[in-house]
Amino acid sequence: MADRPYRVLPRVTSENEHFWRGGEAGELRFLQCSSCGYLVHPPAPVCPIDLSRELAPHTVSGRATVAAFTVNHQPWYPGLDPPYVVAIVEIEEQEDLRLMTNVVNCGVETVRVGMAVRVLFEQHEDVWIPLFEPAA
Numbered sequence: 001m002a003d004r005p006y007r008v009l010p011r012v013t014s015e016n017e018h019f020w021r022g023g024e025a026g027e028l029r030f031l032q033c034s035s036c037g038y039l040v041h042p043p044a045p046v047c048p049i050d051l052s053r054e055l056a057p058h059t060v061s062g063r064a065t066v067a068a069f070t071v072n073h074q075p076w077y078p079g080l081d082p083p084y085v086v087a088i089v090e091i092e093e094q095e096d097l098r099l100m101t102n103v104v105n106c107g108v109e110t111v112r113v114g115m116a117v118r119v120l121f122e123q124h125e126d127v128w129i130p131l132f133e134p135a136a
């Protein structure tokens, strides 16, 4: 596709690689505390709940709910044509686990708070950006 949206790519490190490259396998991954099960995002060396350092990547379902969104009408970036939806989605597995993302593959006017969405990935070089689309 010639008109892929322009994106500022994250810097991939050993601490966040599971997140940015999970999409290569079609998987949305977060660090999970092996002691209490809490999903830690953004990646950190210590679980904020019980201070455990035993954290390991865990694959979630990819299902989420739109918690908040805005429709952007400004052409901030070349190639990313408005209008498009900037959303905060809540990951199904954990109430306070939220991602800032885009909701795609639907009309911007159809997006609602509480809408069920699922992850898909957009690859840019060695990074797989998690985006969300309406769940079937």
Ligand SMILES: [Zn+2]
Residues within 6 Å of the ligand: 033, 034, 035, 036, 037, 038, 047, 048, 049, 050, 051, 052
């Ligand atoms: Zn923990």
